[in-house]
Structure formats: C-alpha cells, structure tokens
Amino acid sequence: MEYPKDYRELVSQFNTQARCIEYLAAIRWADGFTCPRCAGKEAWRSERLLWVCRQCESHVSVLAGTLFQDTKLPLSLWFQLIWWFVGQKSGTSALSIQTNFGVGSYRTAWKLLHKLRSCMVLAGRAPLSGKVEVDEGFVGGENNKKIVMVAAEVRGKATGRVRMRHIHSRTSEGDPRMYH
Numbered sequence: 001m002e003y004p005k006d007y008r009e010l011v012s013q014f015n016t017q018a019r020c021i022e023y024l025a026a027i028r029w030a031d032g033f034t035c036p037r038c039a040g041k042e043a044w045r046s047e048r049l050l051w052v053c054r055q056c057e058s059h060v061s062v063l064a065g066t067l068f069q070d071t072k073l074p075l076s077l078w079f080q081l082i083w084w085f086v087g088q089k090s091g092t093s094a095l096s097i098q099t100n101f102g103v104g105s106y107r108t109a110w111k112l113l114h115k116l117r118s119c120m121v122l123a124g125r126a127p128l129s130g131k132v133e134v135d136e137g138f139v140g141g142e143n144n145k146k147i148v149m150v151a152a153e154v155r156g157k158a159t160g161r162v163r164m165r166h167i168h169s170r171t172s173e174g175d176p177r178m179y180h
C-alpha cells in the first residue's frame with residue numbers, strides 16, 4: 001500500500017471521495033470483502049460507492065462503524081484533519097480548524113475537534129471490550145509512515161467507543177490483534 005510521505009502527497013493522493021473509500025476498504029477488507037451481516041465474501045459495487053453482498057444483498061458502506069460514519073464532510077477533509085491533528089504537539093483549537101480547513105462554522109469545527117480529541121484520549125486507557133473491529137488505518141503525523149489505527153467496539157448496530165493511535169507500521173506494536 002502506498003503511503004503519502006508528506007502533507008502535499010496526502011492531499012494529491014486523497015483528492016476524491018472514491019479514492020479515500022478505496023483506501024479504507026483496502027485496509028478494512030485486506031483479506032477481501034466480508035459482509036458484516038452474513039459474513040458473505042462476495043460483493044458487487046454499486047454506483048454509490050457501496051458494496052452489495054451477493055449472499056444477503058445488504059448494502060454495505062466501508063464507513064459503517066467507523067469514525068466517519070454519518071459524516072457529512074468529505075473524507076478528503078477528514079484525512080487532512082487527522083494528518084494535521086496527530087502532527088500537532090499542542091495548540092489545537094476549534095478556531096485553528098475553522099481557519100485552516102475552511103470548515104463553515106465554529107460550531108462544526110468545535111465538534112470535529114471534540115471528536116478527534118475523544119479518539120485520542122481513549123488511547124492507553126481501559127482496553128476496548130466485547131467484539132472489537134479495527135476499522136481503518138491512516139497515515140499521519142509529521143514523520144513518515146505513522147499509521148493511525150482506529151478501533152471501534154461493535155455493539156449491535158451502534159458503535160461504542162472508538163480509539164485512535166499512531167504506530168510505526170501495521171505489523172509492529174500496533175498490530176490489529178492487540179485489540180482483541
């Protein structure tokens with residue numbers, strides 16, 4: 001998988017919703033699509049960037065159960081935000097999100113910051129429990145090849161706690177198995 005090496009590359013690599021979705025799908029379904037409802041392994045792609053399970057005909061979004069579920073913002077913006085956020089040593093503020101990312105309102109920026117922070121805060125606290133899905137990885141930070149793993153507890157249809165942390169590679173300490 002190709003990781004952007006800097007912010008400029010990130011922006012050009014993830015410049016459309018489709019590209020971001022392909023990236024997330026490649027990580028989430030690294031061993032091939034798996035239907036969250038029936039565990040079916042085969043799907044066809046609908047025009048709306050969804051996977052349609054051949055077995056139960058569920059329409060599956062790769063974003064379901066992730067930090068990006070239900071977001072109205074483009075994923076490209078989220079990717080940039082996360083990259084920027086994990087690279088900040090201090091001084092993140094809603095105002096800086098609003099001014100740096102052209103987020104419409106202060107309120108929206110504040111909500112984004114809150115969401116990012118709540119993900120970070122959870123890292124290192126009590127282990128996630130129950131069924132845990134590691135939903136996506138992401139590259140960010142000021143250094144090369146830092147990956148932000150996002151894990152979510154799956155509680156029926158709702159998503160429980162979500163956590164995010166950065167690691168050096170998918171096979172080191174941040175191996176998804178750590179969450180189980």
Ligand SMILES: [Zn+2]
Pocket residue numbers: 035036037038039040053054055056057058
């Ligand atoms: Zn299915």
